[in-house]
Each structure stands twice: as structure tokens, then as C-alpha cells.
Amino acid sequence: VPAMSCPYLNAAEEGERxxxxxxxxxSYGSYLKVAELLALQELESAKHGDAAHDELLFITIHQVYExxxxxxxxxxDSVATMFNAEYLEERLMLKIVSRLTRVVEILKLLxxxxxxxETMTPLDFMEFRDVLxxxxxxxxxxxxxxxxxxxxxxxxxxxxxxxxxxxALMPEEQKKVADAAVHPTLLDLVQRWLERTPGLEADxxxxxxxxxxxxxxxxxxxxxxxxxxxxxxxxxxxxxVEFAESVYQSVLEQEKHDDLVKSGDRxxxxxxxxxxxxxxxxxxxxxxxxxxxxxxxLQEIDAQLMKWRHNHVTMVQRMIGNKMGTGGSSGYQxxxxxxxxxxKVFLDLFNLSTFIVPRKFxxxxxxxxRRRFQHHGSVSE
Numbered sequence: 001v002p003a004m005s006c007p008y009l010n011a012a013e014e015g016e017r018x019x020x021x022x023x024x025x026x027s028y029g030s031y032l033k034v035a036e037l038l039a040l041q042e043l044e045s046a047k048h049g050d051a052a053h054d055e056l057l058f059i060t061i062h063q064v065y066e067x068x069x070x071x072x073x074x075x076x077d078s079v080a081t082m083f084n085a086e087y088l089e090e091r092l093m094l095k096i097v098s099r100l101t102r103v104v105e106i107l108k109l110l111x112x113x114x115x116x117x118e119t120m121t122p123l124d125f126m127e128f129r130d131v132l133x134x135x136x137x138x139x140x141x142x143x144x145x146x147x148x149x150x151x152x153x154x155x156x157x158x159x160x161x162x163x164x165x166x167x168a169l170m171p172e173e174q175k176k177v178a179d180a181a182v183h184p185t186l187l188d189l190v191q192r193w194l195e196r197t198p199g200l201e202a203d204x205x206x207x208x209x210x211x212x213x214x215x216x217x218x219x220x221x222x223x224x225x226x227x228x229x230x231x232x233x234x235x236x237x238x239x240x241v242e243f244a245e246s247v248y249q250s251v252l253e254q255e256k257h258d259d260l261v262k263s264g265d266r267x268x269x270x271x272x273x274x275x276x277x278x279x280x281x282x283x284x285x286x287x288x289x290x291x292x293x294x295x296x297x298l299q300e301i302d303a304q305l306m307k308w309r310h311n312h313v314t315m316v317q318r319m320i321g322n323k324m325g326t327g328g329s330s331g332y333q334x335x336x337x338x339x340x341x342x343x344k345v346f347l348d349l350f351n352l353s354t355f356i357v358p359r360k361f362x363x364x365x366x367x368x369x370r371r372r373f374q375h376h377g378s379v380s381e
Contacts, residue, residue, distance in 0.1 A: 045128040052128035054120045061117050062137070068106050069142035075099045076149050076186060083189035093290045100297040107304035114311040122319050129320075138165075141173040147343075148180045150301070151187025156264065156342040158334065187345050190298065191268045197275030198287070199369060207278050208252075210363035215248045218357045251277075251355050268348045280352055281362050285373035298346045309338055 029035060041059045045052040079099050082092045137143075144165065157165050166174045184192075199205045219241055226237035250256045251273060260266040268276070276295060283292035313335040341347055365373065 043128075044131045048131050052124070054124040055128045057117070057120060058125075058128070061113060064113070065110060066140070066142055068110055069140070069146060072103050072106055073142060073146060073149065075103050076146065080149065080184070080186050080189055083186070083193055084184065088193060090290070093294065097290055097293050097297065100294060100301065104297055104300045104304060107301065107308065111304055111307045111311055114308070114315055118315055118318065120319075125319050136168065138168045139170075139173075141169055141177060144169070144177045145180050148177060149183075149185060151185035151267075151345040152343060153264075154181070158337045158342075185345075186298075187267060190346075191272040194272040194275035194279075195269060197278055198372065199278055199282075200271070200274050205366065205369040207363065208274050211277065211281075211357075212252050214357045214361040214363055215245075215252065215355075218361045219245050219248070247354060264342070266348055266351075267345070273348060273352075276349060276352055277355065280356060282365070282373065285365075285370075286375060287373040295346075295349055299349050302344045302346050302350070306339070306344065309335070309343070313339060 040063065041056055043051045043055045043059070045055050079096050082088065082096055085092070154164075159165075166177055169177060199207045202209070222241045222244065223238065226234055226241060229237050250260065254270045257266065257270045257273065261269075266273075279288045279291045279295060282288050316335055344350065
């Protein structure tokens with residue numbers, strides 16, 4: 001049995017005929033532009049005297065971040081293009097899940113990359129930190145593009161020097177970031193797709209009406225259980241049931257939901273929430289296998305970005321304490337303020353678990369709807 005071909009062996013080693021001169025042949029180095037790539041790490045400290053040993057690590061880490069940001073943006077743009085179609089075919093959903101999985105794996109890598117940077121001590125960093133001003137990670141245009149393309153709203157952002165977040169960018173970068181904010185975000189596109197989830201039709205299966213009845217049955221069971229508790233515990237248990245009922249009403253009643261959207265506590269439309277809830281509850285149906293995986297991946301993208309922010313904040317505090325950042329921000333204090341739900345794009349998907357009911361209360365599908373959900377097709381049919 002012949003050995004598997006190795007992509008790193010040249011043609012002669014593979015026993016193949018070499019075509020053209022050696023100078024014209026593509027090589028590992030020429031294809032990847034290795035010489036040009038390795039020439040891009042210019043130590044600023046060397047221009048001001050002695051080269052700081054750890055500056056090479058600092059530059060390498062951040063250049064690698066930017067390369068991965070480029071790849072993530074490439075994947076997110078491709079997913080957004082597919083979602084923007086009027087009809088989302090099943091084969092495209094498989095591609096979407098695959099590419100979002102890739103984004104998640106890249107983000108996991110970026111989270112762990114912070115640990116490599118933490119091998120540099122605060123004293124090591126001080127050897128070259130001063131020569132970096134006014135450069136700052138806040139000026140990463142690609143990271144701002146990613147935030148915008150995913151769906152972070154301007155009103156959710158923490159002010160930078162009491163100014164707009166784009167103020168730290170160069171004029172040409174500001175235009176690119178502003179242009180990205182005009183186009184539908186991934187959140188917008190996913191919302192529009194969820195609103196077309198089959199089974200929500202009031203004259204069909206009427207999932208939402210059945211779900212409302214399911215919440216009532218669940219709460220009735222909880223009240224019955226509370227009634228049998230000792231008097232000392234009964235009152236609190238009944239208060240808990242009343243609170244749970246008010247929580248359910250906040251999602252069941254569109255007016256209450258819309259008020260929460262206006263206040264910034266929710267992101268998606270009421271109809272999109274209905275679709276997401278249906279996918280979450282009926283994830284075992286073949287039609288919803290890939291959609292459920294996709295929604296889970298969107299949550300994981302948010303989760304990994306929050307982990308990255310947390311690791312970054314911790315590292316900054318370790319490196320500079322409460323000093324100002326090189327870009328003039330409050331440093332650690334500013335970064336800490338980004339560790340909140342305001343920077344979660346798909347917050348509503350995280351909070352859906354607040355409203356799910358136990359399996360025994362999930363409305364049973366009628367035969368027509370069950371047959372409809374038994375095949376792998378498009379959720380947006």
C-alpha cells in the first residue's frame with residue numbers, strides 16, 4: 001500500500017515530474033511569504049536604545065491576534081451572507097454550523113493565548129511600555145468590526161474618554177467600522193430567521209398558545225407542592241411561584257417583552273424569542289437538530305469573547321495595576337466595565353433557560369406537525 005502523500009515534500013521526493021524552473025516553482029516560504037512575515041516584528045524599544053527582550057513576544061502575540069481576527073471576520077461575513085438569503089437551504093445550515101464551530105475554536109485559542117503573554121512579568125513589560133504610547137489595543141479596528149458585525153449596539157458600549165468608541169481609530173478605520181454598523185448584523189439576520197420558525201402559526205400548531213398553557217400547568221403543580229409544605233416554608237414557596245409567574249408573563253406578553261427591549265434588557269423581537277424557544281424545546285426533532293446546534297454556537301461565541309475579556313482584564317491588572325493605559329484610558333478600570341451583559345450579543349439565548357418548562361409539560365406535537373418536523377429541511381420554509 002503506497003504511503004500517504006505528504007504536502008510538505010517537494011515534487012522530486014514524490015517521484016513526480018517538476019515543471020518549470022526552480023525559481024518559478026512555489027515553495028512553502030514563497031506561498032506563505034515567510035520572509036516578509038518574519039520581517040514585520042520591529043522592536044520599538046530598539047529604536048530608543050536597548051532592545052527589550054520581551055517586546056518580541058508582545059508584538060508576536062498581538063500580530064497573531066490580528067491574523068485570527070481576520071479569519072473570524074471572514075467566517076462571520078460568510079455566515080451573514082448565507083443568512084441574508086430569502087430561503088436558507090439545509091445544506092447551507094450545515095455550512096453555517098461548521099463555520100461557527102471554527103470561529104468558536106479560534107476564540108478558544110485566543111483565550112488561551114493570554115496565558116502565553118502572562119509569562120512576561122510587570123518588570124519585563126516596563127522595559128518597553130513607555131515607548132508604545134499612545135498606541136493601544138483599543139485601536140484594534142478588526143476587533144471593533146467583529147463587535148459591530150456580531151451586533152453590539154452603540155448604546156451598549158462604555159464610553160472611551162467620554163467619547164465614541166471610534167474616536168481612538170484612524171479616520172480611514174473609522175469609516176470602515178461605521179460602514180459595518182450600517183449593514184444588518186448577525187444578530188439582525190438570526191432574528192429575522194427565527195421569526196420564520198415553522199410551528200408558530202396561530203392557525204397551525206400554535207406553539208405559543210400551547211406554551212402558555214404549559215407554563216400554567218407547571219405553576220399549578222408548583223402551587224400544589226407548596227400547599228403541602230410546613231407553614232414555616234409554605235409562604236416563601238408560594239411567593240416563589242408568584243415570582244415565577246411574573247417572569248413567565250414577561251416573555252408571554254408582547255407588551256412587557258417590548259418594554260424590556262426598549263430598556264436594553266432584551267435584544268430580539270418577541271416573534272424571534274418564540275422561534276428560539278420552540279427550537280430549544282423541540283431540539284430532538286430532526287428539523288431542529290442543526291438550528292439548535294447553531295444557536296448553541298452563537299452562545300458559545302459570546303461566552304468565549306467574555307472569557308477573553310476577563311482574562312485580558314486580569315492580565316492588565318497584573319501588569320500595570322491601576323495605571324492609565326498607553327492609549328490614555330483608565331486601563332484596568334475601563335476594561336473591567338466591559339465585563340457585563342451589555343457586551344453579550346446573544347443575551348436572549350442565554351436567558352431562554354429562565355422560561356423553559358420541564359419535559360413533561362412540553363406540548364405534544366400533533367401528527368401533522370410531527371411529520372413536518374421529521375425531515376431535515378429549512379427552518380425558514
